[in-house]
Amino acid sequence: MHDFLPGTSKERVLMVYLTAGDPCVNGNIINILSESGVDAFEFGIPMAKPKYDGLVIKASYRRALENGATLEKIFQFMRDLNLDHKIIFTYFDYAKNIGIEKFMSYVQNAGAEGVLFPDLLIDYLDELDKYIEICKQCSLEPIFFITSSFPHNLIIKLARLKPAFIYLGLMASTGTLLPITISRNIRIIRGLIGDTPLLVGFAISKPSQIMDCVRAGADGVIIGSAIIRLISQEERGSAFRENLRNYIISLKRALEA
Amino acid sequence: MHDPPNYWYNIVPDLPRPLPPPRDPEDDYIFSRIEILPKLFPSELLDQEFTAERYVQIPAEVLDSYRRIGRPTPLARAVRLERFLDTPAKIYFKREDLSPAGSHKVNTALAQAYYAKKENIQMLTTETSAGQWGSALAYACAMFNIKCLVFMTRSSYLQKPYRKTLMKLYGAEVLPSPSDCTDVGRNLLKERPEHPGSLGIAISEAVETCMKNEGVKYAIGSVMNFVLLHQTVIGLETMKQLEEIGEKPDIMVGCVGGGSNFAGFIFPFVGKRLRDGEFKDTRFIGVESKASPKMTEGKYVYEHGDTAGYLPMLKMYTVGRNYVPPPIHAAGLRYHAVAPTLSLLIREGLIETAAYTQEEVLDAARTFARVEGIIPAPETSHAIKQVIIEAQQCRRRNLQKTIVFCFSGHGLLDLSIFEEHTE
């Protein structure tokens, strides 16, 4: 297994998605998450017009933007975090506007290990080679986002490119649960990619879902909206930290079961 | 061929590039159309919409219902049309008109009614314009014992009283759309009491009805991946039937409303081409109406599947959801967009497109009726128009091509159009 992911193929990865710049995302929260077992973080860059995000993450973007988030502040925030593993999630459109090379060098400076562009292969398939080339130049790990509606040939090709991992988006948008048999889709994708690390996400919130994913062949899961929903509550109450910790522990336990 | 296939074919894993996912409007922070999909559709259909499987098993009950409507349907040869056109080309057509409700639409209606029944849904509601889809769903609901509510575009409701009668015979409730039973309908009627309606508006009324009533789900006649999936039973049968008579199609033609009969007809062939290069010289031609020229003049963009914007946006060739096409007879071709998979293949240059006017098409229909003795639906007549043009080309260049087209439905309940336009 790729060294980007902690541990060996026996170990599973719990990654958490948070929107950088969202006022409810701070060092404190990140510490709680890390200490309770989160292995890696994915930071989203807030934007006004996200393509594949559900209402929870959209609201999170909005809070971040209203809070005055800028790219500079976001990268500074990430640099300041003392985290082993972090990646960035943003749209290729957005990075193109800044300039891909420039954007990727910012990412490198912020100490992130890679960038996940969910729209890269959907809207910019022709720029795949360029993405890989720039990743190399910036010492970043290529990561690919796919959905269950990707061509099997392309998925096979992506696995051959030896990405740090492939991220399977299980639903049509983040945080939006649909009655999709995710275990079947994971099994099919796993059958195409050999032992390429496979992380899955979108609308995962329960330990039972995690167990399904792992059984079907996922190496790890990414939890986003479920955590954001928790940490963005207005009334946190005194048991908030404890609840958050217990929640993460329950997810981690499911992952390792 | 004695039995229909026991699986449907999903082209999505074989497409040349990733299928763009459904999307919500980027600037809507309050309401998610994707989130409400489970309120609209039975779960198993949504599962099929996003499946990574290439082959999807047809449940035994659906297979039985397919046998009951006469599947596999015959692949006939239009020998008299060949002679009439004096063409060296061979012309075959797949008889989707022979089902009880008169069109291919029943292939997906039966599947949708089956899954609804299985999930204890009491009523399916839908839109119809030509009346073909409504009749198919009314039939399917009767077969699986669930209630059926159909919003029928007002122009068709007035033009096609027998379609309404047929649906009622099957036990469905039929309302002219825009109706005064929904907010969408009432608002439009306020602006324009004689509003002729459109498929998009009728969809919106059906969707609104689901949203407001537990136990009611929405059935859809085209555009969604799962609809096209169910329709592949047409192409899978055709492929087998052509093999049995030792034929290879040079040209395959179908009419396009939302694209379901055409896609169902050609996708098994296109899939083989994408996977292993077979049928690489076959031309696939989709034919639309000039009244709603989304493939030939539309844009490939994200657009809602319905006028009110209740459904998620899909990346499709479209003339825009607010476009109101003139009330042509081929009401089933007035829809504003083409299914995402079909749109992607058009974009990639694998599928040719053509568009004709009502006059051109009715001439072709009259010819076919007189020569072959079978009355085509006005939608189907678009395919026939293209077939005649191709066969005439073959005559001029003395080419022995094999032309196969999807005879999507009959026009026995649309005879009035011939009265107006004969003489």
Ligand SMILES: Cc1ncc(COP(=O)(O)O)c(C=O)c1O
């Ligand atoms: C007979 C017939 N053919 C074709 C169509 C067009 O729909 P689609 O393109 O989804 O097959 C319709 C739609 O009502 C129809 O009734």
